[in-house]
Amino acid sequence: MIPELGFLSLTIAMALCLLLCIYPLWGAHSGNLRLMRAAPALAVGQFVFVLLSYLALVYVSLHDDFTVAYVANNSSSSLPWYYKVTATWGNHEGAMLVWVLMQSIWTALVAVLSKSLPWLLRARVLGVLGFLGVGFMSYTLLLSSPFELLLPYYPVEGRDLNPLLQDPGMIIHPPLLYMGYVGLSVSFAFAIAALMTGKLDNTWAKWSRPWTMAAWGFLTLGITIGSWWAYSELGWGGWWFWDPVENASLMPWLVATALLHSLSATEKRGVFKSWTVLLAIAAFSLSLLGTFIVRSGIIVSVHAFATDPARGVFILGFLLTVVGGSLLLYVLKVSDVKSEGRYQFFSREVALWLNNILLVVATLIVLLGTLLPLVHKELGLGSISIGTPFFNQMFSILLVPFVVLLALGPMLRWKQNxxxxxxxxxxxxxxxxxxxxxxxxxxxxxxxxxxxxxxxxxxxxxxxxxxxxxxxxxxxxxxxxxxxxxxxxxxxxxxxxxxxxxxxxxxxxxxxxxSVERSVKMEPGESVYLNQYEYRFNGVYALNGPNYTGHAGEVTVLKDQKFVEILHAEKRLYTVGNQFMTEAAIDAGFTRDLYLALGEQFSNGAWSLRIYHKPFVRWIWLGxxxxxLGGFLILFDKRYRRKVTIANTLNNKNGDTNHAA
Structure with missing residues (x-):
């Protein structure tokens, strides 16, 4: 019964979202205030039913309902309860439902917190968000439903959650990343709505900026925690691998960073209006591109969801519709957009513009390095590899001019210096x-x-x-x-x-x-030295976890004969799926990490260990x-919290609606 209720709730949410897509846009076009005023209620309503649908998935996961295919494939009865919740976004179908939930949250927040907006702009923003919601919900209901049943034949035990995802980082990393991805749809909606109304003024930029900042903040946290998860969980001692899925999250972040700087100039000086709109379109378009890369099955990655081609075709079609439609509207309307401010070459405006150019160039480099091998292979030209050296070299070239502008920007005044x-x-x-x-x-x-x-x-x-x-x-x-x-x-x-x-x-x-590393073969009682630290191998003991068994190696770390820490590096066997996982032991410090991974056992009782000394690696995640936090701080600025009263009247002839909110 619960799975059926979950599917029904999502279907009702889809119907409400379809109305949200139609009513406010038609009301704005025809000047019908009643239709526009229906938008906030529809936005909140679709959120409520999507939330009920997601709670239904959580319920069946927590209660080990293996009649549901998604639960049978991604959970087990021995899985701790918090990882059962994590399993709801641990694979494709559940992750898409969480994506839809995030989309509904942002839409409802815009409806509730944008009461001071003119109705024309507010209705069109919600209408565009409704259109996006229809696309994602259609995809989930038709091709990726997490509520498919295995009746009458179903397993008595699930296949368990991927061991890579049984980590605290994965409890918070995907939701934060999705909040960032989907949050950029609000910036996109504001840009499209502004193009529709033909009023890309300072007010539009002011209203769009805090939403963009919030989405950018979530995306920053998501990427940061994802980097920490890869470092601590994969056992390689690295924090970024230029993996296609990692690149998929970096590209919208780079463009969103450029968008924030451009919005600042548009809000305060009335410049770069058309460029700002284009960046808003590009940021969300790259989020959709990332969705296609992760969920189409065209790449192999520890982060990716390998899916059937039909899903990839749907996402590609939706991507082309959104990007193509928005760019067409941009081409039709951009000639009417004119910047107001005037400035000289040596000014903050120029510094921000050059900053934007460098960020866009960086995005194009990542885009090229990510997609070129895929395109090359699909065209039958063979396999090529664009790896870490390419990205590192290109970003090193961009670093100096970017830093110059970053340091110079706050010291410059608007107009001239x-x-x-x-x-x-x-x-x-x-x-x-x-x-x-x-x-x-x-x-x-x-x-x-x-x-x-x-x-x-x-x-x-x-x-x-x-x-x-x-x-x-x-x-x-x-x-x-x-x-x-x-x-x-x-x-x-x-x-x-x-x-x-x-x-x-x-x-x-x-x-x-x-950073230095050393692979060693050690017997209990032996010691090795690395960067002034002594690592004394004490031996191995058995592990018995809630859904795994294995061994843990105990190593005492000393420096100058003084005790530093005892590290416990684990080698786990997850019994349900019969999968081995390495759990690294890390002694974290402000200026260095001591990183230890347990390898295989040799016939004479010795074990292989990998020891890493990672200086200042914590500064990456601290930064x-x-x-x-800087991004979230701006949300408390009184300029964005102040309620604005706008005198609005409805003009049925031209549809220009201004009412007192």
Whole structure:
């Protein structure tokens, strides 16, 4: 009964979403205020029924209902309850239902929190979101339903959840990533609605910006936690592999970052309007492209869902419809969009524009490196590989100009600047960064590669220019409290984003240059040394988990004969699926990680172990969290929380609706 109720709830949600797609758009076109006012109720209604559908899937998973094919294929009775919940997004059908749930959440939030918008814009935004919801729900109901039954014959035990997904990181990584992916649909909807109304003014940018920032924040957290999961769970000691699925999440993030900067210029100066709209379309289009890559079965990845071709064709068709339709509307309307502000070459506007160009170029590099091997193979030209060296080299080339603009941007004023005034502050920060960076690196390491030095100096440069800018903002204030009140949360969000990025690039540079590893064969009682640490192998003991057995190797870590930590690296056998998994042991620190993985047993009782010393790897994820928190901080800026009252009247002739919200 519960699976049938889940499917029925999703069907009702689909019907409401179809009405949400039709009523407000037709009402905006015809000037019918009654139809437009139906949109918020429809948006909330479809969310309620999608939520009921998802709760039904959670219920059957928690109660081990193996009559449901999805539960039988992705869960088991011995699975801990929290991983049974995780199993609801552990494979394709459940993940799509979660995607639909996220889409309904964003749509309902827009309906509830956008009461101050003019009805024309509000109705069209909700109508576009309704159209997207129809597409995703149709796909889920027709091709990817998680409620298919195995009656009358069903197994008495499930196949268990993929052991790779039985990790705390996978409890929070996919929902955060989906919230980011789907959240970009709100930016897309605002852009399309603005094109429909023909009013791409500062108000549109102001309303769109917090939604974009929220989606970008979730996407940043999702990528960050996904990187940490890959590092801690896969047992390779790496944090990013340039996997096609990883690239699929990075591309919309890069474009969304460009969109945020462009929205800032559009909101405050009325410039880059058409470019901003194009970025909003591109960001969500790349989210859909990522969905196609992950769920079409065209790539092989530990992250991908291998599915049948019919699903890939549907997603590709929906992708072409959304992208093609939005670009056609853009071409038809872009000639009416004109920027208002004027500025000179040496200004913040130009810095933001150049920043956007570099981010788009980076996106194109990732897109090329991800899709070219696939296209090459599909055309029958053979297999080619574009791997880590290509991406690393191309991003290294882009790093310096990007950092220059990132550090320079906060110091520049809108419209125009005096070169001498900015150069003095900029040059001082650069010289100080070089001195600190050289002193740090050359006193800590025997050799320093050029790119490592450049990356560390760049990170220091960003931090120092940010501190100088803060000091200048506080200059002339009576006390700290007065200076603090002068600065908006948007400003602190910008500072957090830049400082967080500095942590990321320094962490990437240092861990890439100075990580060391050693594979050893050890018997109990033996010791090995790596980077001034002694690893003493104590032996192996048996494991008995809720749904697995195995062995754990115990290693005592010492430094200068002083105790540091005891590491327990595990080799698990998940009994239901008869799958082996390596669980690395990690002693995490602010400046280094000690990473240990247990290998195979030899005939003489010895075991193979892999030992890694990973300096500053935690800075990568610390930086990602700081960046994301900066994004969420802007949501509390009073400019975006202030209720705006707009006098609206309905004009049936031209459909221009302005009413008091």
């Amino acid at each position: 005096q070169l001498k005034f900015v150069f003095n502050k900029y040059a001082f920060a650069l010289v100080l960064s070089v001195i600190i960076g050289a002193a740090w690196l050359f006193s800590s390491y025997e050799t320093v590669a050029v790119m490592t030095f450049v990356a560390v100096v760049s990170a220091l440069w960003i931090v120092l220019t940010s501190l100088i800018d803060i000091a200048l903002k506080f200059k002339g204030t009576v006390n700290f409290a007065e200076g603090w009140k002068k600065l908006t949360l948007s400003y602190w969000a910008m500072i957090a984003g830049h400082v967080g990025f500095a942590f990321v690039i320094s962490g990437v540079a240092l861990t890439s240059a100075y 990602g969290i700081i960046i994301a």
